[in-house]
Structures are given as structure tokens and as C-alpha cells.
Amino acid sequence: MGRRVTLQTIADHVGVSRMTVSNAFSKPDQLSPSLRRRILAAADDLGYVGPDPAARALARGTTGAVGIVLTSSLRFAFTDLVATSFFGAIAERLAPTGLALTLLTSADSGDVIPARDVALDGALIYSCDPTSAAVDHLTRRRLPLVYVDQEPLATVSTINVADRTGARAAARHLLDLGHRRIGLLMSGMHPPHGLIDPADVTIDGYAARQRLLGWCDALSEAGVTPLVARQPGADPEQPRAAARLLLDRPDRPTAVLCFSDATAHGVLRAAVDLGIDVPRDLSVVGFDDNPLAAQLRPALTTVHQDIEAKGEAAAAALIAAIADARAGVAHVPRHHVLPAELVIRDSAAPPPG
Amino acid sequence: MGRRVTLQTIADHVGVSRMTVSNAFSKPDQLSPSLRRRILAAADDLGYVGPDPAARALARGTTGAVGIVLTSSLRFAFTDLVATSFFGAIAERLAPTGLALTLLTSADSGDVIPARDVALDGALIYSCDPTSAAVDHLTRRRLPLVYVDQEPLATVSTINVADRTGARAAARHLLDLGHRRIGLLMSGMHPPHGLIDPADVTIDGYAARQRLLGWCDALSEAGVTPLVARQPGADPEQPRAAARLLLDRPDRPTAVLCFSDATAHGVLRAAVDLGIDVPRDLSVVGFDDNPLAAQLRPALTTVHQDIEAKGEAAAAALIAAIADARAGVAHVPRHHVLPAELVIRDSAAPPPG
DNA sequence: CTCGGTTTCTGTACCGGTACAGTAGACGCT
DNA sequence: AGCGTCTACTGTACCGGTACAGAAACCGAG
Numbered sequence: 102m103g104r105r106v107t108l109q110t111i112a113d114h115v116g117v118s119r120m121t122v123s124n125a126f127s128k129p130d131q132l133s134p135s136l137r138r139r140i141l142a143a144a145d146d147l148g149y150v151g152p153d154p155a156a157r158a159l160a161r162g163t164t165g166a167v168g169i170v171l172t173s174s175l176r177f178a179f180t181d182l183v184a185t186s187f188f189g190a191i192a193e194r195l196a197p198t199g200l201a202l203t204l205l206t207s208a209d210s211g212d213v214i215p216a217r218d219v220a221l222d223g224a225l226i227y228s229c230d231p232t233s234a235a236v237d238h239l240t241r242r243r244l245p246l247v248y249v250d251q252e253p254l255a256t257v258s259t260i261n262v263a264d265r266t267g268a269r270a271a272a273r274h275l276l277d278l279g280h281r282r283i284g285l286l287m288s289g290m291h292p293p294h295g296l297i298d299p300a301d302v303t304i305d306g307y308a309a310r311q312r313l314l315g316w317c318d319a320l321s322e323a324g325v326t327p328l329v330a331r332q333p334g335a336d337p338e339q340p341r342a343a344a345r346l347l348l349d350r351p352d353r354p355t356a357v358l359c360f361s362d363a364t365a366h367g368v369l370r371a372a373v374d375l376g377i378d379v380p381r382d383l384s385v386v387g388f389d390d391n392p393l394a395a396q397l398r399p400a401l402t403t404v405h406q407d408i409e410a411k412g413e414a415a416a417a418a419l420i421a422a423i424a425d426a427r428a429g430v431a432h433v434p435r436h437h438v439l440p441a442e443l444v445i446r447d448s449a450a451p452p453p454g
Numbered sequence: 455m456g457r458r459v460t461l462q463t464i465a466d467h468v469g470v471s472r473m474t475v476s477n478a479f480s481k482p483d484q485l486s487p488s489l490r491r492r493i494l495a496a497a498d499d500l501g502y503v504g505p506d507p508a509a510r511a512l513a514r515g516t517t518g519a520v521g522i523v524l525t526s527s528l529r530f531a532f533t534d535l536v537a538t539s540f541f542g543a544i545a546e547r548l549a550p551t552g553l554a555l556t557l558l559t560s561a562d563s564g565d566v567i568p569a570r571d572v573a574l575d576g577a578l579i580y581s582c583d584p585t586s587a588a589v590d591h592l593t594r595r596r597l598p599l600v601y602v603d604q605e606p607l608a609t610v611s612t613i614n615v616a617d618r619t620g621a622r623a624a625a626r627h628l629l630d631l632g633h634r635r636i637g638l639l640m641s642g643m644h645p646p647h648g649l650i651d652p653a654d655v656t657i658d659g660y661a662a663r664q665r666l667l668g669w670c671d672a673l674s675e676a677g678v679t680p681l682v683a684r685q686p687g688a689d690p691e692q693p694r695a696a697a698r699l700l701l702d703r704p705d706r707p708t709a710v711l712c713f714s715d716a717t718a719h720g721v722l723r724a725a726v727d728l729g730i731d732v733p734r735d736l737s738v739v740g741f742d743d744n745p746l747a748a749q750l751r752p753a754l755t756t757v758h759q760d761i762e763a764k765g766e767a768a769a770a771a772l773i774a775a776i777a778d779a780r781a782g783v784a785h786v787p788r789h790h791v792l793p794a795e796l797v798i799r800d801s802a803a804p805p806p807g
Numbered sequence: 808c809t810c811g812g813t814t815t816c817t818g819t820a821c822c823g824g825t826a827c828a829g830t831a832g833a834c835g836c837t
Numbered sequence: 838a839g840c841g842t843c844t845a846c847t848g849t850a851c852c853g854g855t856a857c858a859g860a861a862a863c864c865g866a867g
Contacts, residue, residue: 189532199566213552
């Protein structure tokens, strides 16, 4: 088995310089069509697929891939329909530019740290701990970055949703319906869990905090003090258990505001368990307008965010940042805030009695 | 703005050779701890993050990333809970090895073709057209590959599910319940759509064909000729429309076998639309045991496949193939077939009357 | 026939690392 | 002292491309 086929191999075969072969692949207008055809034919004969991506990346300084950093638990990110739709939208927007999307964990596992050791042209930071090692590495690599669902930072472009405004609208909706005993259901991986004080919720992500703030904006305006529960994870089973903390008590709330639609789903199921009718005995409002929300029984009143638009905006912002970096121009960060709008369906009604 | 910081910059600062600096990062046991500390400190001062991934990839011949080729429509792949769970399982298994996962489309968009132009150590081919350009490029690059849900090929490792066996069990279950008028509901992007002849379903993916064959195994054994409908896409709206083709007719089937749980979901909704009670008037059996299946009303009788195990097996097979390639050893392809088992819930019952 | 402008092809110098085969000195053993 | 073995560090030769600045050939206009 001979040596590997490189540009030089082909050059020798055809009797031209290595540079000409390179041009045949990368700059077709730099040589005559007939010679190009000969070169490509020879390349094909020799089983040459195209310029080696790694070598090209080194010489050109671009790799054709961008990263996306996810929360430490990939498993979680991939079971959440909201997150996966977002990834899909990004990938779709990226496809025509020829950029591939590389998934990075913020968990640093052993000696190889993808965020430091994988060649990339730029990266999206999606709902991450901004102090994590992965984010730090990417920043220090001076890669073009875009933050999504994170605290806005002056130096990078950010994409956010009007979480606080949307949450305020959700809370006001319940207040307008006449509710005064209102529960809030959060989710987050770290303690504290169970029934907590709203002021304790400082460790969650930026979006979660904004939503909590939005709810509290409206509630405190109306002089209502909520009952707050918090549970780990977000699959429907966890909230179902946590929802019991709110519902299985004499002075139970007449309405629950949920951090997400997945959480709300858990509340609906807990209500079924406890024989509580939604929306007659209990109102439930979600967040995200997950595709499932409209299909739940009752159809979920929730706060809509346009995931497609979010993915599109994130991809566009990253592409722009990369383009500026390639051109050697200083990139002017932009801060997008996408709207969040209350969608009234069937899961919220006036309180009983 | 000065030149970029490289190993040489640091070497000059500390007064050692470039090679020693390289070792400080990549082979810590090759130099004294005290010198290593000095070098690392100097690197930190200079704002050096670590060896440039692109250069390292060229010199070492490994990139730290593996690809996964998806069906042409990324958007579709990312709204399917079965697919996303699979990706999650793969990513999770890959994380401890330090390999990142790069998403590749099989659609070749313009002049940049990720499958040809992105540096990778290996790739998974997931439920793709094996004749697509992307697969061809990866093959010709001689990358370690693993095929998932594809026609087994002697030269590469493959991961498959016992689709045919599982489908046969599903069909037999309906026959055992006494059904004789049975509909089949397939999905696939390409025509023909609508009511079709079973023999026409040759363009779908390998898994789809296996499932159809499995159903037909049991049905033809029992002398039953099914009514087959086929619709594009797989979001719940499409099957809902296609299901009407089967249900909205005088001699409508008493049972429907569905290509997937998503498809089955559409049938359940079509049944609601038409006032048909499941399972009293109509039995429905799905495939995959999507997490949603158990939560549908009625809970879906379906064929379970272990997505986690599939992701785990795929990742393990790829890692093994890459390890052999690195070692220069010929890789012996292995062909895994994971079990598929009928899970009986509430959506199938004896036919009416 | 000459001259400027293309077109087409070539040579050289990188890109930023790593592999591998040294070399020099320290140490242990006889 | 002589010799083998370590440890710690260095030098050189790649890895497989691309950028950029020429050089040779060609071509129409003056």
C-alpha cells in the first residue's frame, strides 16, 4: 500500500505543478477548463476525493464548522422539543452557507476539551452557565460568538426573548381572571428544590430568572405573594411530583404559572391524579408554546416564542460575526430581543366559587 | 496588533525550544514539572489558550470530531423525538471520549460540501439514502463509518433494529385479536402518496421497508390483503390527513398498523375527527415506543425499540472503528441487531361486532 | 513589430503544530 | 574509571494544503 494521494501525487501524474492542481479544486477560474478536466480526471483515477480538510483549515484559517455549546446535560437538551426545534432551525439556516454544526458540551471531560480542542469558525452559546470552562475557552480563543438566552454582554451579539414581558402578561392574565392564590413552578438542576422563597432562585439560567421576574412584576403590583415550587429536570414526571407540592394542600393555589410547557404538562397530569379539573378548579399557564401545547387536553394557555425565528436570528448573527472576523473588521455586536406573546387557549379560566 | 501567539512565541519568552513548549501542553511527562509550570504560566500571560486545533489536526491526523449524516431535511430530523433521543444518546456516549458530534446534511448545498470538506475522525450514517453524495464522499475519504438503520453492508459496521420481527409481531397481534380488514400507514417524502399498492413502497428507507415486510409476513400468512396509504412527512398533521384516506370509506379497516408513533398519533386524531372510538371501533398500533406513546389517549400499543441502546451501540461501534484505524489495524465490521418488542397498551382491541 | 493587458501556470514561503531520532548530563553499578 | 540507562530537552523534517508574487505565452491594438 503506497503513500497517501496528495496534490503532489496528482501533479506528478499530470505533469503540472502542485499549485495548479490546488487551483483545479479551489479556484477553477485560475486555469484552463481543459487542463482542469484532465487534472480532475487524474484525481478521480487516483482515488483523490478533494483537498484534505485539516490541511486546508490550517492554510486557510477556516474550518467550515461552527460549534454550539449546550447545557451540561446533552441528554436533557435532546429531549426538549423547544431546544431541538431551535437546533433544527439553526442547522437549516446554516446549511446553505456550507457550515456544519458541531455539538459541544460545557462539561469538560478529562484531558480533551472540545471547546478548546476542536477546530471551529465560531460558536453559539445556548443557555449556558457563562462562567463555565467551555465558554471561557471559546472566549479566549477569540472566536466569533453569539449568546442565546443569556445575560446580554456588551462584547458579543446576543439573542434573547422578551421573557420578562411575556411572563408578566401571563401573570396579569391570571390576575385579570380574578386569581389571587397563585403558584409558580420553576425547574432547575441545582438545589434548592421543593417549596422555596422566590428570592432564592438565583442559580437558574438567565431566561428562567427573567420569567420569574416578569411574574413577580405583575404579582407584586397586584399585592399578591406567590407560592413557589422548584424541581430538578423538566421531563413530565418531575413536575408532576413537584406540582403535588403546590396542589396537595388545603390552601392550594387556584392557578399555576409554569416555567415551561413541559412543566405545565406535569401540572396537568398531577391535576388528573388528584381529581382536580383544569380549568374549572385550577388554571395553568405555560411558557414557550411548545408544539405539544396546543395538543394537550385542555389545550394549554401559554406564552409563545418563535423558535424558528430565534434559530434563524442566532445563525444569522453568527454568520455576520464570522464574516466580519474573516474580513478583519471589528464586529459590532447586536442585541436582538424577540417578542413573547400570550396565547390564550383552554387551560386558564376564572377561579372557582 | 502584533503577530499571533504560537508555540514559538512562548518558546522565545521562556528560552526553550518550541518542541518543549509543545510537550508542556501535549506530553506533560516529557519534561520536568517545574519547567512545565513556567511554560504554562508564560503561555497564560501571553494569552495562549492551547495548541491550535487545525494545526494539531494536520500534524496528528486526528480532529476530535465525528460526523453524523442525517436525512436531507434537518428540520424534520429535529422535530422527531425518536431521532433526537438517538442523537442525545450518541452525544452522551461520545462525551467522555472527548469527541464532539458534527451534524452533516446529505443535501449538498453549492460548492461547500460538509461531508467532503469538514475535518472528521469518522462518521455515523443515520437512516440516509446510501447513494447520496454525502455518503459517497465519506466513503471515498476512507473514514471509519457506521451505518444505522440502513441496509447492512459487508464493509462497514451496522446497527439495526429487528424491525421486521417487531412489525410481524404487531401485525400478528391484530390478527390474533380477530382483525381481518387492516390498513397500513406509511410515511415518506417522495411520491407515490395516497392509497397505494404495497409493492410500490420501494423508495423509502431501509427501516420502513423492513417494517412493511414484517407486516406483510404476518398478513399474507393469514391470507389478509391490507389497504396501504402513504403520506409525506411525519408531523402529526400529515398522517391525520392520510389516515382519512383509510378511515373515511364504507369498508374502512378495523385496525391500522402505523409506520411510527408519530403517524399513529395522527390516526388517533383523525379518529377523533371522524367520531371513531379507539379501540372500540378501531385499533391502532404504532412503532418505536416514542416517549409520547404511553401518554397518548388511549395509551398506544406499539413496538418498542431501545433508542438509548441504539445510540450507545452506534457510538461504541464508531469509537471501535476509529480506534482500529488509528492503530492501523484492519477493522472487522460488526452487525448489531437490537430487539424490537411489542408493547401492549390500550389502543388495540378486538374488532367491533 | 512592439507594447500593454490577459490568461495560464509555477516557485517559494508560509500556516502551527507533532513525530522521531537524537544529545547531553546525571545517576547507578561494577 | 568505564559503561549502560534514565531523564530532560532539542533539531529537523514533515503533515497537506494555500497565498502571493512572479514568469511565460498569447492576443489585439497601434
